[in-house]
Amino acid sequence: MDIEILSESGLAHWGGLIAIPEASYPALNETAAQIRADADLLAIFAAFYEKTALRGEWKREWSPLEIDPLVSQRMGERAVQFYLLAHLAALPHTWQFYQKRGISLEIFQATLLDVQFYMQDYFDLHGIWGYTVFPWIWRHLAGELFRFGRLQYQPSSFSGGVTALRRRADGEILLLADPEQPLRPDGWAWGAGLSPEQRTPPDGSSWLPVFEITDQGWRGHPVSPYGPVQKQPVSLPAAEWEVALQKGDPILDLHIPRRDPLNAQTCGESYAQALVFFAEQFPEHRSKALFCHTWMFSPQLQQFLTPESNIVKFQREFYLYPSAGSPAFLWNFVFGDKYPDRASAPRDTGLRRVVLDWLADGKQIFDLPGIMLHSPAAWGSQPYMRRWDERAGG
Ligand SMILES: CC(C)(COP(=O)(O)OP(=O)(O)OC[C@H]1O[C@@H](n2cnc3c(N)ncnc32)[C@H](O)[C@@H]1OP(=O)(O)O)[C@@H](O)C(=O)NCCC(=O)NCCS
Numbered sequence: 205m206d207i208e209i210l211s212e213s214g215l216a217h218w219g220g221l222i223a224i225p226e227a228s229y230p231a232l233n234e235t236a237a238q239i240r241a242d243a244d245l246l247a248i249f250a251a252f253y254e255k256t257a258l259r260g261e262w263k264r265e266w267s268p269l270e271i272d273p274l275v276s277q278r279m280g281e282r283a284v285q286f287y288l289l290a291h292l293a294a295l296p297h298t299w300q301f302y303q304k305r306g307i308s309l310e311i312f313q314a315t316l317l318d319v320q321f322y323m324q325d326y327f328d329l330h331g332i333w334g335y336t337v338f339p340w341i342w343r344h345l346a347g348e349l350f351r352f353g354r355l356q357y358q359p360s361s362f363s364g365g366v367t368a369l370r371r372r373a374d375g376e377i378l379l380l381a382d383p384e385q386p387l388r389p390d391g392w393a394w395g396a397g398l399s400p401e402q403r404t405p406p407d408g409s410s411w412l413p414v415f416e417i418t419d420q421g422w423r424g425h426p427v428s429p430y431g432p433v434q435k436q437p438v439s440l441p442a443a444e445w446e447v448a449l450q451k452g453d454p455i456l457d458l459h460i461p462r463r464d465p466l467n468a469q470t471c472g473e474s475y476a477q478a479l480v481f482f483a484e485q486f487p488e489h490r491s492k493a494l495f496c497h498t499w500m501f502s503p504q505l506q507q508f509l510t511p512e513s514n515i516v517k518f519q520r521e522f523y524l525y526p527s528a529g530s531p532a533f534l535w536n537f538v539f540g541d542k543y544p545d546r547a548s549a550p551r552d553t554g555l556r557r558v559v560l561d562w563l564a565d566g567k568q569i570f571d572l573p574g575i576m577l578h579s580p581a582a583w584g585s586q587p588y589m590r591r592w593d594e595r596a597g598g
Pocket residue numbers: 459460461462463464465466497498499500509512513514515516537538539552553554555556
């Protein structure tokens with residue numbers, strides 16, 4: 205079987221196209237040569253390639269890739285390079301998919317740029333070229349995630365239990381809470397802020413919101429756009445309100461690659477391009493909202509950072525809702541594997557300093573999901589939190 209990536213010219217071509225770090229070529233070529241020279245390794249590589257690149261059977265779950273014991277045994281720490289190459293082996297097929305659909309090389313390159321970022325991270329941490337983000341990068345290779353300008357998008361269906369209602373007269377959005385999500389007395393999700401080991405089953409202090417569909421409309425506990433569920437239920441008449449988003453609806457799942465300024469202009473431009481792209485390429489997927497679940501939606505960030513912070517502005521663009529998040533998501537992206545604990549963590553950016561001080565004070569941090577239902581042109585208007593504040597103020 206001819207697998208392009210295992211030849212020096214194949215690696216140079218595909219690696220060059222997606223700009224993997226130049227310094228990685230000698231090591232990757234050496235690993236490719238070892239695979240070519242070992243019939244057992246080659247058979248495992250070819251089986252992985254057939255399964256993923258040819259048959260599209262990627263491991264979709266968010267869990268570490270299983271490393272074949274024989275690969276571990278023969279390659280030691282270079283086993284990650286074996287699987288990195290096995291992933292990159294799909295590139296010619298990914299590009300074929302793009303070409304068949306008439307998707308540009310520019311989008312291919314922008315989308316696959318993540319490979320470079322994660323290879324560099326792995327090298328910085330372990331001193332060898334590789335990566336372990338297999339549960340993330342398969343989406344790029346399978347043609348299920350695309351980058352336009354600043355942001356990345358994956359067509360998906362909404363799995364949240366909240367229901368978004370829109371008032372016909374003025375477009376006002378109100379989320380009604382998930383009736384199956386147990387809540388803390390303060391309206392945040394039960395277990396929010398705790399690691400999975402610290403969590404306990406809901407006790408007598410927890411409560412469940414109501415959500416009812418009646419002949420007249422909807423009755424439920426409203427969610428503040430800042431995230432917590434409000435204690436007082438509301439009734440929304442069907443004569444005035446309509447469903448804007450509910451479980452199972454098509455959405456675009458948003459991801460934020462690193463680098464580059466994250467501001468309303470770059471985000472709005474990116475979203476506008478994405479909508480044009482998906483309408484052309486996947487017209488059957490008529491997305492109703494942008495969905496995002498990120499550490500940048502930890503509500504505490506609005507307390508740490510100034511209103512000028514890009515992260516705060518980004519968060520304020522979305523309507524947040526409860527979920528049992530933990531500090532781990534933020535920690536991963538602000539400190540990463542290099543600094544697993546507070547004692548070793550550096551205080552070199554404003555964010556790092558305030559996070560460390562906050563945690564030292566024993567305060568909680570937890571991530572949330574959020575949705576955005578307004579148009580790309582209105583990116584920057586922060587409609588949900590702004591209107592909520594206006595109502596509270598007056
Ligand atoms: C998205 C991103 C570009 C935002 O950074 P930004 O535009 O600098 O954001 P802000 O203006 O809000 O930054 C405020 C402060 O926090 C710091 N900061 C921002 N993101 C940081 C991070 N991931 N780690 C450490 N510090 C960070 C900034 O350096 C700045 O510090 P300063 O006051 O000392 O200058 C940046 O966080 C990033 O590249 N993240 C990686 C990708 C990511 O997290 N994606 C989401 C995955 S769910």
